[in-house]
Amino acid sequence: xxxxxxxxxxxxxxxxxxxxxxxxxxxxxxxxxxxxxxxxxxxxxxxxxxxxxxxxxxxxxxxxxxxxxxxxxxxxxxxxxxxxxxxxxxxxxxxxxxxxxxxxxxxxxxxxxxxxxxxxxxxxxxxxxxxxxxxxxxxxxxxxxxxxxxxxxxxxxxxxxxxxxxxxxxxxxxxxxxxxxxxxxxxxxxxxxxxxxxxxxxxxxxxxxxxxxxxxxxxxxxxxxxxxxxxxxxxxxxxxxxxxxxxxxxxxxxxxxxxxxxxxxxxxxxxxxxxxxxxxxxxxxxxxxxxxxxxxxxxxxxxxxxxxxxxxxxxxxxxxxxxxxxxxxxxxxxxxxxxxxxxxxxxxxxxxxxxxxxxxxxxxxxxxxxxxxxxxxxxxxxxxxxxxxxxxxxxxxxxxxxxxxxxxxxxxxxxxxxxxxxxxxxxxxxxxxxxxxxxxxxxxxxxxxxxxxxxxxxxxxxxxxxxxxxxxxxxxxxxxxxxxxxxxxxxxx
Amino acid sequence: xxxxxxxxxxxxxxxxxxxxxxxxxxxxxxxxxxxxxxxxxxxxxxxxxxxxxxxxxxxxxxxxxxxxxxxxxxxxxxxxxxxxxxxxxxxxxxxxxxxxxxxxxxxxxxxxxxxxxxxxxxxxxxxxxxxxxxxxxxxxxxxxxxxxxxxxxxxxxxxxxxxxxxxxxx
Numbered sequence: 001x002x003x004x005x006x007x008x009x010x011x012x013x014x015x016x017x018x019x020x021x022x023x024x025x026x027x028x029x030x031x032x033x034x035x036x037x038x039x040x041x042x043x044x045x046x047x048x049x050x051x052x053x054x055x056x057x058x059x060x061x062x063x064x065x066x067x068x069x070x071x072x073x074x075x076x077x078x079x080x081x082x083x084x085x086x087x088x089x090x091x092x093x094x095x096x097x098x099x100x101x102x103x104x105x106x107x108x109x110x111x112x113x114x115x116x117x118x119x120x121x122x123x124x125x126x127x128x129x130x131x132x133x134x135x136x137x138x139x140x141x142x143x144x145x146x147x148x149x150x151x152x153x154x155x156x157x158x159x160x161x162x163x164x165x166x167x168x169x170x171x172x173x174x175x176x177x178x179x180x181x182x183x184x185x186x187x188x189x190x191x192x193x194x195x196x197x198x199x200x201x202x203x204x205x206x207x208x209x210x211x212x213x214x215x216x217x218x219x220x221x222x223x224x225x226x227x228x229x230x231x232x233x234x235x236x237x238x239x240x241x242x243x244x245x246x247x248x249x250x251x252x253x254x255x256x257x258x259x260x261x262x263x264x265x266x267x268x269x270x271x272x273x274x275x276x277x278x279x280x281x282x283x284x285x286x287x288x289x290x291x292x293x294x295x296x297x298x299x300x301x302x303x304x305x306x307x308x309x310x311x312x313x314x315x316x317x318x319x320x321x322x323x324x325x326x327x328x329x330x331x332x333x334x335x336x337x338x339x340x341x342x343x344x345x346x347x348x349x350x351x352x353x354x355x356x357x358x359x360x361x362x363x364x365x366x367x368x369x370x371x372x373x374x375x376x377x378x379x380x381x382x383x384x385x386x387x388x389x390x391x392x393x394x395x396x397x398x399x400x401x402x403x404x405x406x407x408x409x410x411x412x413x414x415x416x417x418x419x420x421x422x423x424x425x426x427x428x429x430x431x432x433x434x435x436x437x438x439x440x441x442x443x444x445x446x447x448x449x450x451x452x453x454x455x456x457x458x459x460x461x462x463x464x465x466x467x468x469x470x471x472x473x474x475x476x477x478x479x480x481x482x483x484x485x486x487x488x489x490x491x492x493x
Numbered sequence: 494x495x496x497x498x499x500x501x502x503x504x505x506x507x508x509x510x511x512x513x514x515x516x517x518x519x520x521x522x523x524x525x526x527x528x529x530x531x532x533x534x535x536x537x538x539x540x541x542x543x544x545x546x547x548x549x550x551x552x553x554x555x556x557x558x559x560x561x562x563x564x565x566x567x568x569x570x571x572x573x574x575x576x577x578x579x580x581x582x583x584x585x586x587x588x589x590x591x592x593x594x595x596x597x598x599x600x601x602x603x604x605x606x607x608x609x610x611x612x613x614x615x616x617x618x619x620x621x622x623x624x625x626x627x628x629x630x631x632x633x634x635x636x637x638x639x640x641x642x643x644x645x646x647x648x649x650x651x652x653x654x655x656x657x658x659x660x661x662x663x
Contacts, residue, residue, distance in 0.1 A: 089508060095494050099507040351506075395494075399520060400510060402591075409518070409587040412511040419513075438501075438515040446588045446607060447624060483588075 007071060008054035015368060015382055016068070020059065022305075027055035032245060033214045044214075081299065081338065081371055082110045083383055087364070088400040088408075091392045094357045100315065101350050103364065103387060104404045107335075107371070108343035109298045118295050118340075119374040120155035122216040124173065126204035127189070128224035129162040134191040137254060137280045141223060142186050144284040148291055149177055149186075157216065159207040160186065163200030164193030173207040195226035198235045201249075205238060208247055217300050217374050218247045219272075221290060222263070223283070225254040232262050239269040243334055246372060248272045248300055250290060250323075254280060256471040264326055271301040271334030273323035276478035293322065296339045299371040304333040304385070306367025311356025316349040318414070320407050324485040338371065347407050357391045364389060407484070413442055414480040417455075420462075421473060429466050433459045439480075451479045499584075516587050557613055561658040562597050563649070568660075575613040578623070579652060580606045594655065603627035603653025611659075612641075618661055619643045620650055627653035 009016050012026040034048035058064050088102035125148070127141055145160060152158055159173035170189060171182050204220045212218055220242070228235070239249055251263040251274040260274065267274045275290075277283055317327035319335065322342040327333060338344045348365075356362050368382035399405070416439045423432035436459035443452035458472040495504040500517035511518055556570035569592065571577055580590030581599035586606060594604055605625035612619050622629035624638040630651040636642050644650065646661040 088510065093494065093507060095507060097494065097507065099494075101508050102510070352508075395507070405510065406589055406591070408510055409589055412513075412516045412587055415513075416516055435514070442516050442587050445583075445586055447605075 006050075008058055008067065010381055011050050011054040012058070013370065013381060014058075015384065016071075018058075020061075023055065023058045027051060027059070029244070080110050080373070080380065081107055081369075081383065083107045083369065083385070085385065085387055086401040086404055087387060087389065088404050089389070090396045090398055091390045092352060092357050092362055093395045094391050094393055096354050098354065099352050099357075101352060101364065101389065102400070102404050102408060103348040103350065104401065104407065105335075105346045105348065105385075106343050106403075107299075107302060107338050107345075107369065109338065109340065119297055119300075120153070120157070120216050121291075121294055122157040122173070122208055122211050122213065122218045123291070123294065124159040124161060124204040124207045124220050126161045126163065126200045126220060126222045127170075128164070128195055128197075128200070128222075128226060129189055129191050130164040130193055130195040130226055131191055132195075132226050132257070133254075137225060137283075138189070138191050140280045140283045142189065144287045145186050146183050147284065148287060149179060149182060151288070151291065152177070153295075157211045159204075161200055161204040161207060162189050163196065163203065164191075165196045165199070166193065167199040167203035169203060169207060173210045175211070195224060195228050196231055197222070197224060197228035198231035198238070200224075201235055201238050205242055205247065209245075212245070212247070214246065214372075215374060217294050217297050218245075219294055219300075220247060220249045221287070222249065222251045222266075223254065223287075224251070224258055224263075226257055227259050228262070232259075235262075235266060236269065239266050243270040243301075246301070248337070250274070252277055252283075252286060252290075253474075254283065256469075256474055260474055260477065265328065268326055268328040269334065271303075271327075271336040273319070273325040273336070275323075276474050278475070293339060296341065297337050297374060298340045299338040299344075299373045299380075301337060301372050302335045302344055303370040303372075304335055304367060305331070305370065305382075306333075306365055306385075309356070309363050309366065311353035312362065312364055313351045313353070314348055315351040316415075318347050318411055318484075320345040320347055320411075320484060324481050335369075345407075347404070347411060359391065361388050361390045363387070410480075410484040413439060414477075414484055417473075417476045417480050421468065421477075424462055424466075424468050427466075429462050432468075433462045436462065436476075439476075446483075448479075448483070451476065451483075454479070511587060518584070518587065557662050558611070558618060559660045559662075560592070561660055562594075563656040563658055565597050567597060571611070576610065577612075578607055578610045580604060580608040582606070594652070597655065599652075599655060602655035604655050605653075608652045609650070617643050618659070625652065 012030060014022055014026045030051040034044050034051060036045045036048060057067050084106045086104040125145060157173055157175050158177060160171040162168050162170050170185050208218050208220060242249060249267050249270045250272040251267045253260055253263055254277045263274045275286055277286055314329050317329055319325050319327050322337060322339045327335060327346060335346055336344055350364055364387040366386050369385055370382045371380050373380050416435050420432040420435040436455050440452045440455040443455060454472055454475050458468050461469060494507045496507060496509060496519050497504055498512035498515060498517055498519060501515040503514040505512055505519060509519060555572045558571045560569040577591040579592050579594060581595040581604050582589050582593045583606060590607055607623050608625040609623055609629045610621050619641045621641045622636045622638045629636045631642055632649055644659055648659050650657050650659060
């Protein structure tokens, strides 16, 4: 693409009013991607030098001021991404108690923007080979892996790691695979040992880093069927580091004996998602779909940075599309990917404290959206996002936008099962059973008989034996999640 | 100012839209319509152009299709999205169709809450029955549930007994 005169702000991918802190962070991130010790693509050293020069000027307040004076006035160039933020109410109410307000955020490629080619992949499959995977599951995973290798395009980098309590590189990160040889190596994977996810992730990430390029979709896919013990925190830290470096993670849990809450958290740190594979025969289909959607990426992640506002809290955030999943709320929120044909949609719930509504207006969100568009080495300028609401004495009678209403109606069901699970863990069995029954009523009224009967069965279980079955709780969680996605975008075929 | 749920009487934080206890919608039923389909405008347009049964361009040039409700003569343009679920809304129901047909005798005609889905895929428009109790018919022929069926301009679909003519924008 023709390189227009990028100013120093564009080079670092920050806004003109960025703080010193933000400039520093952007520089460090560019350096991590482009440093001559790390980069592999011709021309990236030059980009690194540009970023360095930009940082030297912008990090010095007096030089920055001089430089700013030479810049033409900032024009709001239309971003290649269009975004829409809907809010559930036109105004807030001055109350002496807390109130909630919802924001529905949608990001999609701008229709007539530059054509972005399908990005090359750098994917590592991290396979659980613990004893529990033996026989059917292992066989299916192997044949799915082989099929994926065959579907790779010439530009894709691929690697495979198998782990139990140790990890082993089965196929080192390579550009052009020798299929015959690799196929034989895959067949040789034998199941043994216990599940220790940390080792698998660490080895898998190392493989990805060997061919790490900002122009690729760098992604790790973890397939497991078991619980990991004691290394959860260390694994989450690996995910956080990976997220900063631009590596995404997806998880797939097979069967019922894995920790969905942990794997959801792991994927969510990087903006990725976690899928539930109830039956081994679905492994192949879901894994191939995952690869298809990776090759269909427009922006592999969108990061929301925001200044915390006094009395305003993001209570809950959930990604509705492209892949439904909880969004971890932290300083820099990884919202997830935008696909060429599927927008990124997030529903936020804000809790507004009484102290915030004493003023005339409340800033719900003041920050920026940073998309990382794989096919462009220079960062895309962030999109400013500022949502404010006036404070009124009385509530407005206007109904919420349809998109909020319809997605929230479905999200409410998902959250009811979440709540029932937490309550059951805390020992509030009656309350958990009551919420499950309410959930079942709604599911029945929509004709979801099968899921409803699973929910009712679990409600009985809680009453009788004070616990939810692993199978039932996963079916309910991913079942209500699937309903959410079916309503948000594509109907499940 | 807390909101008491009409269904289970539990209290909810102001601004809540669905009861956190039982999931019922907390707003009044007159605000239950999820898609803002203004039929008033269409009626005016119809009145002023009696010879043009189709939606006049000034009303909605962006509509890719319109639903012509044969019994009542109403016209519902489909805009903005490529996919609409059809059905009827009942109080306290959390999942709602994109297009609520309750105003057009949906209940009496046997329309399910989530009855069918209309989708635009490229130049084609398809309909799929979502397992509705009273079925979906295309030009009098009952459709198998959950099977997509492509439809043409002027086709008549029936949701239960509710007849709708599909007018596609060429």
